Amino acid sequence: MDELDSAIVAHLQADARLTNRELARRLGVAPSTALERVRLLRERGVIRGYHADIDLAALNRPVEAFVACRVRPLSRAVIDNFKAALNSLPEVLASYVCAGDDDFILHVAVPDLERLHEFLIDRLSERREVLGFRSSIIFESTRKPVFAELPS
Amino acid sequence: MDELDSAIVAHLQADARLTNRELARRLGVAPSTALERVRLLRERGVIRGYHADIDLAALNRPVEAFVACRVRPLSRAVIDNFKAALNSLPEVLASYVCAGDDDFILHVAVPDLERLHEFLIDRLSERREVLGFRSSIIFESTRKPVFAELPS
DNA sequence: GTCGCTGCCGAACTTCGTTCGACGGCTCCT
DNA sequence: AGGAGCCGTCGAACGAAGTTCGGCAGCGAC
Numbered sequence: 001m002d003e004l005d006s007a008i009v010a011h012l013q014a015d016a017r018l019t020n021r022e023l024a025r026r027l028g029v030a031p032s033t034a035l036e037r038v039r040l041l042r043e044r045g046v047i048r049g050y051h052a053d054i055d056l057a058a059l060n061r062p063v064e065a066f067v068a069c070r071v072r073p074l075s076r077a078v079i080d081n082f083k084a085a086l087n088s089l090p091e092v093l094a095s096y097v098c099a100g101d102d103d104f105i106l107h108v109a110v111p112d113l114e115r116l117h118e119f120l121i122d123r124l125s126e127r128r129e130v131l132g133f134r135s136s137i138i139f140e141s142t143r144k145p146v147f148a149e150l151p152s
Numbered sequence: 153m154d155e156l157d158s159a160i161v162a163h164l165q166a167d168a169r170l171t172n173r174e175l176a177r178r179l180g181v182a183p184s185t186a187l188e189r190v191r192l193l194r195e196r197g198v199i200r201g202y203h204a205d206i207d208l209a210a211l212n213r214p215v216e217a218f219v220a221c222r223v224r225p226l227s228r229a230v231i232d233n234f235k236a237a238l239n240s241l242p243e244v245l246a247s248y249v250c251a252g253d254d255d256f257i258l259h260v261a262v263p264d265l266e267r268l269h270e271f272l273i274d275r276l277s278e279r280r281e282v283l284g285f286r287s288s289i290i291f292e293s294t295r296k297p298v299f300a301e302l303p304s
Numbered sequence: 305g306t307c308g309c310t311g312c313c314g315a316a317c318t319t320c321g322t323t324c325g326a327c328g329g330c331t332c333c334t
Numbered sequence: 335a336g337g338a339g340c341c342g343t344c345g346a347a348c349g350a351a352g353t354t355c356g357g358c359a360g361c362g363a364c
Contacts, residue, residue: 019319
């Protein structure tokens with residue numbers, strides 16, 4: 001991970017469809033060099049994939065929320081089982097297994113508040129391992145590119 | 153947003169670097185058709201961009217957490233100001249303005265727990281609008297593609 | 305029925321991805 | 335200090351992909 005790698009990561013994070021030639025031009029290296037670097041970054045797992053960023057509102061899911069869950073007992077079986085269950089719920093965009101007040105944090109997207117309520121009482125409350133949960137409606141979200149180095 | 157658009161969105165969400173020809177082949181349409189559809193999806197804002205998915209551990213930031221903050225007063229000025237401040241903190245990957253127990257939820261990534269602690273006490277606690285916060289260390293995270301339609 | 309519109313197609317042209325042999329700098333060893 | 339081997343970079347060449355554009359077919363309106 002030298003400076004060139006960091007620059008590649010930064011550029012592809014901002015625009016994953018940059019042509020290799022354009023990437024090389026911006027870095028000031030030959031296209032073949034850029035290609036080889038990107039290949040190595042993928043091989044090493046630094047770049048895990050490329051994904052289109054989709055507007056949830058356009059997909060009729062304008063309402064987003066975080067749902068923080070507590071589940072019991074906190075055994076591996078229960079955790080794995082709950083994780084798998086979350087995976088098959090289309091409302092759930094992402095799920096996080098956590099330490100802290102909450103055991104799971106879910107990022108959900110639904111068409112409206114009614115569908116959120118339905119999700120909470122029909123999908124979560126129904127499950128016996130779920131002790132309780134708190135919901136936070138998301139008004140606005142901001143994502144940033146990740147930089148390789150943190151300033152001290 | 154017909155079926156073809158949905159299929160395009162699904163494919164590009166899974167792999168944003170699919171060649172247009174391969175995309176067209178999978179959809180069973182001509183490359184020029186696929187290209188035009190993708191162009192329209194971008195123009196309409198359905199596809200907002202393409203981003204490389206980077207392994208945070210490879211960038212020396214293996215420790216992730218959610219930090220839920222309460223700030224006061226909840227005025228527009230304070231909220232906008234806090235949002236802007238978060239934007240310039242490199243530890244913060246994403247920030248969310250929320251309704252619920254918490255006013256802000258931050259997704260942070262740091263090299264180690266010490267840096268997390270530093271962030272909390274030097275960056276957050278220092279700010280006068282911050283009443284308090286709760287942290288949840290992330291053990292495991294799972295993201296899923298977004299499907300256009302939710303089953304009823 | 306016909307006119308007009310919209311979306312899809314396929315060919316042509318431009319640009320890009322990808323491979324490969326060679327060159328240059330670096331390190332390590334003697 | 336000198337030489338050998340290695341790693342990363344380069345540039346050219348070829349095959350593949352992106353992009354444009356004219357035309358055509360299906361559909362709706364009048």
